[in-house]
Amino acid sequence: MKAIVHEGKTGLEGLHLKDMDSPSLKSREVKIKVHTAGMNRRDLAVVTKRHKASDPALIPGSDAAGVVEAVGSEVTKFRVGDKVVANPGLGWQQKSDAPPEGFEIVGLPDHGTFAEYYTCTEDHVETMPEHLTFEEAGVLPLAALTAYRALMTRGNLQPDQTVLLPGIGSGVLTYALKFAKAIGARVIVTSRSKEKQEEALQLGADLAISTESDWTDELAEEKVDIVVESIGRATFNKSLGIVRKGGTVVTFGSTTEDEVSINIRKFFYGQYNLLGSTMGSADEFREMLTFVTEKQIHPQLDKVFPMEDYQQAFEYLRDTKNFGKIGLQL
Structure with missing residues (x-):
């Protein structure tokens, strides 16, 4: 062959x-x-x-x-x-x-x-x-399963919540955008590319901002419940800084440097949740396929x-x- x-x-x-x-x-x-x-x-x-x-x-x-x-x-x-x-x-x-x-x-x-x-x-x-x-x-398979576990299993995203997806454009994050919108959640995305911001809005994102902007200023009126973080050191503290107190950061990748430093006192006073996620089980693979079929997601x-x-x-x-x-x- x-x-x-x-x-x-x-x-x-x-x-x-x-x-x-x-x-x-x-x-x-x-x-x-x-x-x-x-x-x-x-x-x-x-x-x-x-x-x-x-x-x-x-x-x-x-x-x-x-x-x-x-x-x-x-x-x-x-x-x-x-x-x-x-x-x-x-x-x-x-x-x-x-x-x-x-x-x-x-x-x-x-x-x-x-x-x-x-x-x-x-x-x-x-x-x-x-x-x-x-x-x-x-x-x-791989990207959709990764997005499904990160959002649904680990993040436990609910229809009345807001999720932030830094660095939109990857396969996993485009699935995460579609999955989140399919259950009725609000979705905010970031990208350095204006074109990718526009494409995300066309896919249903509620708001798109520059990855390099001041998120605290840009999202001052938003209550971000969950951040799905896959960039790593370049954006991790910005993600942690914008999620609401008691909110959750789910990380499944690191396209920039792996090691990050955080203010641990600020972290525990904010009651934040930090969750790792990788791929998913065969059970979740079947759940994802059922979800994609029921929601008619492409x-x-x-x-x-x-x-x-x-x-x-x-x-x-x-x-x-x-x-x-x-x-x-x-």
Whole structure:
């Protein structure tokens, strides 16, 4: 099978197309003929952090939607021809406070989804929402699951609350915007890009401001209940400074520096809640798919690249040109 592979060199230079052996099929596994695979910043991190040129060939990618090509002898959930999406999380079945030991994400250390075929156990596959195209379903799993757990499970967002999404434009945050509006919450976004601010308003955001502005001044009339923070050091204290006393900051990423300093006295006097969040369980993956179906939510699909244009796709992701999700058509 044809696959996008990382080997031989570090960083993006190590990416190339290669013929790889099609994955074998075990008794409880499903073999998926991949139509579209979504791209995530994790994919960029995987290929840029593999420092040794001697590392074995790896197929990156965590998201996939396609058609069941074959099923193992003990598979009961699916038949050949079913349209499915793959759960990018491995080893986290029940909803819990944190992932269990051994939890991994598809695409490292084992092969991922940027190939013509992807194989996994049937409990890591779900039926594709009928209202979505393959392109939409292919960019759904990782980012939508991350947004769902951060907002709904960890943040416990309610319809009468206001949520702030700093740095709008990523796949996760465009999902968070759509999910929050779907339950009736008020949504404020920030971006350094005026164009992305305008796009967010068109998607339903109630207010858009510059990430570099004085949030305390800009949002003086707002009561922010929850901040979904994914930028890190550059905005963390601004996020903590704008959330209401007793409010919550949920963090799932750090696109700037990881380490932050806070005034701990101000924090405990303000009765703030700081929650970490990563991906989600298989239970939450199914909840998210049901939510997306019931609310008829469509992913914000920025661009789908042909498989042969993988280098352009990775550079597009690296340069944060996207508003919403990027996909690879395989």
